[in-house]
Amino acid sequence: MPLTVEIVTAEKVVRVEQGVEVLIAPGSEGQLAILPKHAALMTTLAPGPLVFRRGQSESEFVVMGGFMEVRNDRVTVLADAAEAAEEIDIARAEAARARAEERLRRIREQNVRDVDLARAQASLQRSLLRLQVAGRKRRPGPPRPGG
Amino acid sequence: MPTIRQIKRRITSVKSSAKITNALQLVAASKMRRAQDRATQARPYAEKLRVVLAGLAAQPGGDEEAAHPLLVNRPAKAVAVIHVTPNRGLCGGLNSNLNRSAVTFVADQKEPASVVAVGKKGRDFFTRARLNVVASFTELGDYPTQAETLGISRLVMDDFLAGTVDRVYISFAEFISTAVQRPVVRQLLPIEPPPAEEAGDMAGVRQDYLFEPSPAVVLERLLPRFIEMQIYEAVLESAASEQSARMVAMKNATDNALEIERELTLTYNKVRQEQITKELLDIVGGAAALEA
Numbered sequence: 336m337p338l339t340v341e342i343v344t345a346e347k348v349v350r351v352e353q354g355v356e357v358l359i360a361p362g363s364e365g366q367l368a369i370l371p372k373h374a375a376l377m378t379t380l381a382p383g384p385l386v387f388r389r390g391q392s393e394s395e396f397v398v399m400g401g402f403m404e405v406r407n408d409r410v411t412v413l414a415d416a417a418e419a420a421e422e423i424d425i426a427r428a429e430a431a432r433a434r435a436e437e438r439l440r441r442i443r444e445q446n447v448r449d450v451d452l453a454r455a456q457a458s459l460q461r462s463l464l465r466l467q468v469a470g471r472k473r474r475p476g477p478p479r480p481g482g
Numbered sequence: 483m484p485t486i487r488q489i490k491r492r493i494t495s496v497k498s499s500a501k502i503t504n505a506l507q508l509v510a511a512s513k514m515r516r517a518q519d520r521a522t523q524a525r526p527y528a529e530k531l532r533v534v535l536a537g538l539a540a541q542p543g544g545d546e547e548a549a550h551p552l553l554v555n556r557p558a559k560a561v562a563v564i565h566v567t568p569n570r571g572l573c574g575g576l577n578s579n580l581n582r583s584a585v586t587f588v589a590d591q592k593e594p595a596s597v598v599a600v601g602k603k604g605r606d607f608f609t610r611a612r613l614n615v616v617a618s619f620t621e622l623g624d625y626p627t628q629a630e631t632l633g634i635s636r637l638v639m640d641d642f643l644a645g646t647v648d649r650v651y652i653s654f655a656e657f658i659s660t661a662v663q664r665p666v667v668r669q670l671l672p673i674e675p676p677p678a679e680e681a682g683d684m685a686g687v688r689q690d691y692l693f694e695p696s697p698a699v700v701l702e703r704l705l706p707r708f709i710e711m712q713i714y715e716a717v718l719e720s721a722a723s724e725q726s727a728r729m730v731a732m733k734n735a736t737d738n739a740l741e742i743e744r745e746l747t748l749t750y751n752k753v754r755q756e757q758i759t760k761e762l763l764d765i766v767g768g769a770a771a772l773e774a
Contacts, residue, residue, distance in 0.1 A: 343530065345628040345707075345714055347523040364695055377534070378694035379703050401707075402700065404534065406691075413530055413707075 338371055340387065340410040342396060342417050349417045350396070357388040358410060360403055369405055376405040382461060384420075384468050385412065395420040397468040399461060423469035428462045435459035486757065489750045493743060500739035506572065507732035513624050514660070514725035520625060521657070521718040528711050532676045535708055538701050539675030551643055552705045555672045561595045562616070562638060562647040563588060564670070566654035566716055567604030568724040569620060574731035576655060576663060576724060581607040583665035584653040588613060596647065600634060600717065626721060628714045635710040642671045654716040655723035661730060663723035670712060673705055 338355040341348065358369040361383025369376075380403055385396040401414035438455040565584045567577060581604060588595045599605035599618040608615045617637055622630055638650045650671035655663045693700055 341526075343527045345524060345527050345711055346520070348526050362694060367694075374692055375690050376692045376694065377700055378692075379700055402534070402704070404530075411530055413527060415707075 336371055336408050337389075338369065338408050338410055340412065342385070342398070342412045342414060344401075344414050344417055349414070350419065352387050352394070354389055355387045355410075356390065357386075359384075359386040359388070360412070361385065361398065362403070363400075369410060371408050373405050373408075375407075376403075378403050380412070380414070382464055384464075385417075395468055395471065397423065397465055399464075418465070420468050420471070423465050425466065425469050428465040428469065431458060432462035432466065435462060484749075484753075486750065486753055489746055489753065493746045493750065496739050496743045496746065500736050500743065503732045503735040503739060507729055507736060510725045510729035510732060514722060514729055516625060517718070517722040517725050518657075521715070521722050524628075524711075524715060524718055528715055531704065531708055531711055532680060535701075535704055536676040536678060536680040538697060538704065539678075550702060550705060552639070552671065552673050552709070553675075556645075556648045558593050558648045560647045561591050561593050561649040561651065562598060562641060563595060563667070564598045564600060564634060564638060564650065564652040564713065564716075565604040565608065566652065566720045567599070567601035567607075568720070569602045569622070570724075571603065572731065573724055573728040574734075576727040577603045577607075580604065580653065580655055580665045583667065584608075585611065585613075587651070587653065587667045593648075598634065598638065601720075622717065622721075624721060624725070626714075626717050628710070631714045631717050632710060635706070635713050638671065639706060639709060647671075652713065652716050654720045655727075657719045657722045657726070660726045663727055668712075668716075670709060673708060 337353070338358055340350075340352045340355050340358055342350045342352075356371070360367045360369060360378075361381045363379040363381045366383075367378070380398060380401045382399045383397070385398050387394045387396075396417055396419050398412060398414040399416040401412065401417075403413070404411045435455050435458045438451070439459065442452050442455060563584060565580075567580050571577060584597075584604065585608075588597065594614070596614045596616045597604075597608045599608055599615050600620075600622065602620045605615060605618040605620060619634055638647075641647045642650055649669065651667050652670050653665065653667045656666045658664055
């Protein structure tokens, strides 16, 4: 029996995908591939791409950390934020990246060390991740091998 | 007896009041529907989180996780209350009920209490009462997003972890139905995990589940989310309560205005009739005097 995957954020149920054959998730300890009949699992997630695979077709999401529960072929992803690759706002992600880079540059020049550094790095990481996932979706060509 | 013109002027004014309150009622009704939808949409995440937390907390593991700082119940020396209110009035008794409930709660505390005000009405009330308002968040709109509420969670968790406060409560308007909103005060910190019965099929998770990296780490990441989620839920419920209270208040106002308009129209007709009768009498009297 294929997997049913539910992506949920604090604000809403982002997506319920049925008939998933392979789910590749960004576990905090490294990428995980979940197949049907997986043992019950509860894991934390790192920010990263979440890939559904059914036969030849693939769809991709970006999730910003959270939790994932696997049980009886039902997967629940409790994400801090999640977007489908085709729904990512590229202009916004570009703007966020520019902002974060600018902030990092200023922090380096003025040599200040505080929370701002971690915040700017995290926001840079998030914007890069969004751009990466969105870019991959839009690039024409055959599906990439591997995850 | 007021003159005809005075009555007419009042009728016009009452009519235009009714128009305004009716418009406000319609706006509030549509906002309420959307606010309620948002509260419903937030539910699956909240429920899942609660179930997982109940399952995890029901069976404490080693010593290191029993001591998670957000769970520690210290003797209370200082408390903080997050007070969630609307930014605007014209919503019946909602604001005064909320403020009364919160101020009673603060007065009952033996320890010094500070207030984190979310919403202008609560902030203004506590400032006027000269109580200790340490922070205020007044930028939340009619449909607050989770991101907008994270600052509140950050603030209270930092204070709690730093030991500035030992208890954190949240006061908000619980949405029961369109007609009923109840002010409630709940404890946020230290976290009291949901009872084991709520764990449902997560009961016994520690035996059945693989945890990655470990149950302790999962719990540690879960607890801040739990606080954030509770604050977000409270803010959403308050938003729905505000709109439904406003809708009901404006409906009553419209009904009252229409009732007054009906009474005034009746008086207007009576006065008009009397005046005509009087004029007729005058004419008839005048004619009779001429004939005589």
